[in-house]
Amino acid sequence: MTPFLDIQNIKKTYGATVAVQDVTLGIGRGEFVTFLGPSGSGKSTTLYVIAGFLDPTEGDVRIQGQSILSVPSHKRNIGMVFQRYTLFPHLTVAENVAFPLRVRRRPNDEIERKVAEMVRLARLETVRDRLPSQLSGGQQQRVALARALVYDPPVLLMDEPLSALDKKLREEIQYEIRRIHQETGVTILYVTHDQEEALRLSDRIAVFSQGRIDQIGTSAELYQNPATRFVAGFVGNSDFLSCRIDRVEGHSARIVLPDGACVSGVRSHGTVRAGSEGTLMLRPERVRIRNAASNTTPSENGAAGLSVTIRDITFLGDNTHFAVETDWKQPMAIRVPFGRAGAEGLAVGDRARVDWVAEDAHVFAESANG
Amino acid sequence: MSSISIPNRRNAAARPPPVPSSGVSFVLPALLLILAVFILPVVMLLLRSVTEPDPGLQNYRELFESATVARVFVNTFVVSGLVTAIALLIGFPIAWLLVILPKRWADLLFGIVILSMWTNLLARTYAWMVLLQRTGIINKTLMGLGLIDTPLPLVNNLVGVTIGMTYIMLPFIVLPLVTTMRAIEPDLLRAAALCGAGRWEAFRRVLLPLSLPGIAAGGLLTFVMSLGYFVTPSLLGGAGNMMAAELIAQLVQSLLNWGLGGATAFALLVLTLALYAVQLRLLQRGRSQRGG
Ligand SMILES: Nc1ncnc2c1ncn2[C@@H]1O[C@H](COP(=O)(O)OP(=O)(O)OP(=O)(O)O)[C@@H](O)[C@H]1O
Numbered sequence: 001m002t003p004f005l006d007i008q009n010i011k012k013t014y015g016a017t018v019a020v021q022d023v024t025l026g027i028g029r030g031e032f033v034t035f036l037g038p039s040g041s042g043k044s045t046t047l048y049v050i051a052g053f054l055d056p057t058e059g060d061v062r063i064q065g066q067s068i069l070s071v072p073s074h075k076r077n078i079g080m081v082f083q084r085y086t087l088f089p090h091l092t093v094a095e096n097v098a099f100p101l102r103v104r105r106r107p108n109d110e111i112e113r114k115v116a117e118m119v120r121l122a123r124l125e126t127v128r129d130r131l132p133s134q135l136s137g138g139q140q141q142r143v144a145l146a147r148a149l150v151y152d153p154p155v156l157l158m159d160e161p162l163s164a165l166d167k168k169l170r171e172e173i174q175y176e177i178r179r180i181h182q183e184t185g186v187t188i189l190y191v192t193h194d195q196e197e198a199l200r201l202s203d204r205i206a207v208f209s210q211g212r213i214d215q216i217g218t219s220a221e222l223y224q225n226p227a228t229r230f231v232a233g234f235v236g237n238s239d240f241l242s243c244r245i246d247r248v249e250g251h252s253a254r255i256v257l258p259d260g261a262c263v264s265g266v267r268s269h270g271t272v273r274a275g276s277e278g279t280l281m282l283r284p285e286r287v288r289i290r291n292a293a294s295n296t297t298p299s300e301n302g303a304a305g306l307s308v309t310i311r312d313i314t315f316l317g318d319n320t321h322f323a324v325e326t327d328w329k330q331p332m333a334i335r336v337p338f339g340r341a342g343a344e345g346l347a348v349g350d351r352a353r354v355d356w357v358a359e360d361a362h363v364f365a366e367s368a369n370g
Numbered sequence: 371m372s373s374i375s376i377p378n379r380r381n382a383a384a385r386p387p388p389v390p391s392s393g394v395s396f397v398l399p400a401l402l403l404i405l406a407v408f409i410l411p412v413v414m415l416l417l418r419s420v421t422e423p424d425p426g427l428q429n430y431r432e433l434f435e436s437a438t439v440a441r442v443f444v445n446t447f448v449v450s451g452l453v454t455a456i457a458l459l460i461g462f463p464i465a466w467l468l469v470i471l472p473k474r475w476a477d478l479l480f481g482i483v484i485l486s487m488w489t490n491l492l493a494r495t496y497a498w499m500v501l502l503q504r505t506g507i508i509n510k511t512l513m514g515l516g517l518i519d520t521p522l523p524l525v526n527n528l529v530g531v532t533i534g535m536t537y538i539m540l541p542f543i544v545l546p547l548v549t550t551m552r553a554i555e556p557d558l559l560r561a562a563a564l565c566g567a568g569r570w571e572a573f574r575r576v577l578l579p580l581s582l583p584g585i586a587a588g589g590l591l592t593f594v595m596s597l598g599y600f601v602t603p604s605l606l607g608g609a610g611n612m613m614a615a616e617l618i619a620q621l622v623q624s625l626l627n628w629g630l631g632g633a634t635a636f637a638l639l640v641l642t643l644a645l646y647a648v649q650l651r652l653l654q655r656g657r658s659q660r661g662g
C-alpha cells in the first residue's frame with residue numbers, strides 16, 4: 001500500500017552546498033511524524049519542499065499517489081504553523097482564523113460556523129476579538145494552529161512552533177497539540193530540535209543529520225536500537241567510550257577497551273568491522289555503580305564492567321547523578337535511581353566499579369557519521 | 371490632603387533638577403533658529419497680507435472673489451492629487467521589487483531611483499522638456515509607430531507638469547514604502563500563500579493593508595511637496611494654467627503685489643496644514659485600531 005504522504009528521494013542543493021539529500025519517507029494518514037535534528041540538518045528545507053516554497057533539485061512528493069510538486073503553494077491545501085510572527089497583525093484573532101475561508105470565498109454562515117468551531121478547539125474564546133499584538137506567545141501559536149486547521153487540510157506542517165516559548169508554556173501547548181491531533185485526525189509533520197518534545201508528541205521520529213535522515217522509528221526503537229552513533233547521542237542520554245573492535249558475529253561484537261578489558265556480547269550497529277576503531281555506547285541509567293573495595297567478585301549474568309574514579313556526585317531527588325572518569329581519563333555519566341542498592345557511601349574521589357548488562361551496550365564504527 | 375502633599379513637594383524640590391528642564395535648555399538654540407528661519411518669515415508674510423497696501427482684510431476678499439485664484443488652487447490640488455496617485459501606482463511595485471529582488475538587482479534599481487534624486491533638478495526638468503516637446507522622442511516614436519497623426523500636446527500644459535512632477539516625487543514615495551515593506555515578515559506572505567491566497571488575494575488582504583503606513587507617509591509627503599512646487603510647473607506648465615507657487619511668484623516678482631501674494635501664500639499654507647492635520651488624525655486612529 002502506498003503511504004498517504006510519500007516523500008521520495010528529495011534532494012536540494014544551493015550551488016555546491018547540499019541542503020538535503022536522499023530524504024525518503026512514507027507517512028500514514030493521521031500519523032504524527034517529527035523531524036528531529038540539530039540546526040542546519042535540513043529539516044526546514046524538507047518541510048519547505050512539501051509546502052511548495054522550494055523546488056527540490058531531485059525527488060518527488062506525493063499525496064495519495066498524486067505528485068504535488070507542480071501545484072503552487074496556495075493550491076496545495078496544506079496547513080502550516082511557523083516558528084513565530086506569522087499572524088496577520090492587522091486582523092483580529094477571529095479574522096485571522098477566517099482568512100483561509102475568506103480567500104476561498106466560502107459563504108459567510110459557513111465561515112462563522114467553522115471559525116467558532118476552531119476558536120473552541122484551540123480554546124481562544126476569551127481572545128477572539130483581540131489583535132495578535134495583544135496576545136501572549138502561546139496564544140499566538142494557538143491562533144496559528146486554528147488558522148492552519150480551519151480549512152481541513154489533509155496535512156499539517158509545523159516548523160519549530162514552540163521554540164519561541166518558555167518551557168512551561170511549551171509543555172502546555174504540546175499537550176494541546178496532542179489533543180488537537182487526536183480530535184481532528186490530521187496528518188502532522190512536526191519539526192523540532194528538542195528531543196523531549198519529539199519523544200512526547202510523535203508516533204514516529206525521523207532523525208536528521210547533515211541533510212540526511214539517519215533513522216526513522218518510534219521513540220522506543222530509536223532509544224533501544226539506535227542505528228548510528230549520532231542517533232544514540234541525540235535521542236536519550238548516552239556515554240561514549242572509545243574502543244577497538246575485536247570480533248564481529250552477526251549483530252554481536254567483542255570489543256577491547258583502552259585498559260585492555262575485553263567485553264563480549266556488545267550489540268553492533270551499522271558497518272562495524274573487526275580490527276577497526278569503534279565507539280562503545282551506554283545509557284547512563286542502565287549502568288550500575290558500586291564501591292570497588294566492598295565487592296570484588298565479578299558481576300553476575302554476563303555483566304561487563306570497568307574501574308573508575310568518582311569526580312562529582314549530584315543528588316537530583318528521584319535519582320543521583322555520578323560524574324566519573326575511566327582510568328584512561330574519559331568522562332562518563334551515571335544515573336542511579338533513588339533507593340537502588342550498591343551506591344551507598346560513595347564519595348567524590350573514591351574508586352568505584354561500574355558495570356552493565358551486556359545487551360545494554362552498543363558499538364558503532366568510529367567514522368564521522370557511522 | 372494638602373498638609374500631606376507639602377512635605378512631598380519639598381522633597382521633590384530638594385532633588386536635583388528634573389531632566390526635562392535641562393533638556394529644554396539644550397534644544398533652546400535650535401528652537402530659536404527654527405523660530406527665526408521658519409516661523410518669523412511666515413509671520414511677516416501674514417502681516418504684509420493684512421497691512422499692504424492698506425490695513426485690513428481686502429487682500430483676502432480679493433483672493434476669495436477672484437476666479438483666477440480659484441482656478442489656480444483647483445489646478446494645484448488636481449495636479450498634486452494626480453501626481454500623488456500616479457507616483458503611488460508606479461512607486462508601489464518599484465518598492466516591492468526593491469524588497470524582494472536579489473540584493474544585486476535591488477541595489478541597481480535602488481541606485482537608479484536615488485540617482486534621479488541626486489541629479490540637478492533643473493537638468494531633470496529640462497530633460498523632460500526635450501522628451502515631451504512636439505518634436506521630442508515620445509511624440510516621434512508614437513507617430514513613427516502610426517499610433518497618432520499629430521503630435522500630442524505633452525508640454526506647456528498640466529499634462530507635462532504632472533509627468534515631470536510624478537518623476538521627481540517618485541523617490542519620496544518609494545523610500546518610506548521600502549522601509550514599511552522591509553518590516554513585513556517574509557513568512558507572513560508564505561503563511562498567506564499556504565492559507566490559499568494567490569497573488570491578488572495576498573496583495574489585497576495582506577501586503578496592501580500592511581503597507582498602508584508607508585503609503586500614507588509617502589503620499590502625504592508627495593502631496594504636500596507638490597502643493598508648493600515651483601520649478602517643474604513653471605518650466606513644463608503653460609501660461610494659461612498656473613499652479614499656486616507660480617501665482618505667488620508672479621504676484622510678488624512681476625506685479626510687486628506683496629499683499630495679495632502674501633495672502634495667497636498664507637491660504638496655501640493653511641490648506642496644507644489642515645490637510646496634514648487630517649492625515650495625522652487618520653494615521654493615529656489607524657494605529658490605535660491596530661493596537662499599536
Ligand atoms: N538559501 C540558501 N542558500 C544556501 N544554503 C542554504 C539556503 N537555505 C538553507 N541552506 C542550507 O541548507 C542547510 C539546511 O538548512 P535548513 O534550514 O533546512 O536547516 P534546519 O534543519 O531547518 O535548521 P534549523 O534547526 O536551524 O532551522 C543548512 O546547512 C543551510 O545552511
Ligand SMILES: [Mg+2]
Pocket residue numbers: 043044045159
Ligand atoms: Mg529550520
